[in-house]
Amino acid sequence: MSGKIQAIRGMHDILPEDTPRWQHLEALTRSLLDTYGYQEIRLPIVEKTELFQRSIGELTDIVAKEMYSFEDRNGDSLTLRPEGTAGCVRAGLEHGLFHNQVRKLWYMGPMFRHERPQKGRQRQFHQIGVEAFGLPGPDIDAEMILMCARLWQRLGLANLRLEINSLGTPESRAAYRKVLVDYFSAHQDQLDKDSLTRLENNPLRILDSKNPDMRPLIDDAPEFSGYIDNESVEHFQSLCEYLDRQQLNYVINSRLVRGLDYYGRTVFEWITDDLGAQGTVCAGGRYDGLVEHFAGQPTPAIGFAMGLERLIGLMESSTNRLPDSDPHAYLIIAGDEFRAAGLALAESLREQLPWLRLVTHLGGGSLKNQFKKADKSGARLALVLGADEAASQEVSIKSLRDQAEQERIGQNSLAVHLAARLQAV
RNA sequence: GUGACUGUAGCUCAGUAGGUAGAGCCCCGGAUUGUGAUUCCGGUCGUCGUGGGUUCGAGUCCCAUCAGUCACCCCA
Structure with missing residues (x-):
């Protein structure tokens, strides 16, 4: 009888005091997705470990050290999902949802990553994920981003900054990666510890370093613009035009890489400065190769995920009122x-x-x-x-x-x- | 995974040079035996995160551990 039973580290209860705000966020998002023609899909929280290894990327932090994996009774390695896209693609393929058709799907629920907790970062956290399959053009990219903007407006959230970038095709990115590796390898003595490991795993991330001592070296590094393919450039330019036409503000951040291996071409992040170090509230991008990678037909796709705890954090300082829930x-x-x-x-x-x-x-x-x-x-x-x-x-x-x-x-x-x-x- | 700070009643916190715990809020009762939120009076509430150690004696010092917070890293 020694010691009280406590919740697992980084896994928080959401108490009655807070649930009205959650319900409001969920209800608004649901109805918005509905009006844009998205359908809900409900997915298991546990999947085979292999699914995540093969989609997210073996060398990403998520797969290398943050997954809650365990052995099933029959010996299979299972994992509590660290993100939703992989499971959504798996389910879509398994049930033939992508066969010669466009699919716009969303899902909501808990995700699990074994990280050190801090503000805006928990081991169990919640996302709403949105995915669109079968649409190759930049119009869906733009519509998704505009839909996000509309959601922020309805939630009463200001001070969100949109950053966008294009990662090009896998081929053009690989070419650029090689050039970067050559460049940084030639200056290894100037790299800090983190950047040395990134040189091995994800050299593009070196460009993102917060270490001011690295600044001069990074500023002199070769730019992706010299290597990106023409089609990706056109795709990106069209996206920008669509956003301009809607007078949506954005900044092109050529350093914006995304963590997961499957992203290509358009990537975007909605960022706030009001939440401390974990300022990304919503992020996503295209993953045109992922469906094919899992033995499906080539299927263009794009998606994004919102971090609900982070949005809730912003809503707490918003002046928007919640619907009345007191008894009559x-x-x-x-x-x-x-x-x-x-x-x-x-x-x-x-x-x-x-x-x-x-x-x-x-x-x-x-x-x-x-x-x-x-x-x-x-x-x-x-x-x-x-x-x-x-x-x-x-x-x-x-x-x-x-x-x-x-x-x-x-x-x-x-x-x-x-x-x-x-x-x- | 690394580092810093923190952990005393349900909540917010005080606790002085180590001498076996206190306030406000909340809750309950009363001042009006059918009327709340204001006011006044009274009352309940703690193995001082957990486990060791030092000491005649530890909430107070030391170690470990768990958890929280923030930053690095990473990401939603």
């Missing part, structure tokens, strides 16, 4: 002998007013105590049923939020009265 009314029962009548009255009201948020006081107690609970619940009105009311088939109604006079209403006209009174406010 609180039923006070004065006298234990009226409990049955109270329950009956409440059920009758629910029958007549399905939208009514009504809390019935359970467990008895003094009238004073029940009024305290009514006030604390946030309810607008207190309904009182006691000996006097029962005798005349009435209910007393007292406003808890203003000075309106308390009144007595016949029980059979109560629903009509409440409907008028609550909807007038």
Whole structure:
């Protein structure tokens, strides 16, 4: 019996105080995706380890050291999903969803990465992922980005910066990678420790180094613009034109690489400076080769994921109000002998007013105590049923939020009265 | 994985040069035996994160461990 049981490190409970904000975020996103023609897909949280190894990339941090992997009873290696795209592609292939057709899908749920927790970074976190399959052109790239912008607007989030870049085709990127490796290898003595390991794993990431001492070396490095293929350039230019036409602000960040191996061509990130070091709130890009990589037909694809904890963090400082979730009314029962009548009255009201948020006081107690609970619940009105009311088939109604006079209403006209009174406010 | 700081009632925190814990909020009761939110009075609440060690004695010092926070790294 020593020690209390605690949640796993980096895995947090989302408490009743916070769930209204989550529900609001989820509901707004759902309805927006619906209006853009996306369909929900629900996916397992556990997949074969191999799925992630083969899609995300063996050398990425996610696969190399952050996966929650374990052995199934039959010896298979399974993994708690660290991201959603791989599972979505797997499911789509398994059920033939991509066969000669366009698919626009979304999913929502927890992801798991064994990282050191810090602000905006947990071991279990939540994403909404959005994927579009079968569309090769830059129009879908633009629409996805514009859809994000619309979501931020509806959520009341400002101060989000859009950064975009093109990674080109795998071939052009490989050519550039080789040039970069040659360049940095020739100056190995000037590389810091992190950059030396990146030279092995992901040389493009060296360009992203935050170490000011590396600045001169990086500034002199060869630019990708000399190696990117023409088609990718055209694709990117069209995307920029579409965004310009909608007057959406963005910055082209030629250093923007994405962490996962499957990205190519368009990549984008929505970034905030209000959340500390983990400022990326939403990010994605094209992954035209991934479906084919899993033995499917060549299928162009693009997708992005939003980090819900990070968005919630921004919503907390937003002035946008959440939908009201306090009870409309609180039923006070004065006298234990009226409990049955109270329950009956409440059920009758629910029958007549399905939208009514009504809390019935359970467990008895003094009238004073029940009024305290009514006030604390946030309810607008207190309904009182006691000996006097029962005798005349009435209910007393007292406003808890203003000075309106308390009144007595016949029980059979109560629903009509409440409907008028609550909807007038 | 590396580093810094932190861990005392449900919550926010105090705790002086080491001498076996305190405040506010919350909750409950009363001042009005059918009326809340204000006011006044009273009350409950802790193995001081956990495990060792030093000491006559540790919330206070040391070590370990767990967790939180922030940064590096990485990423949503």
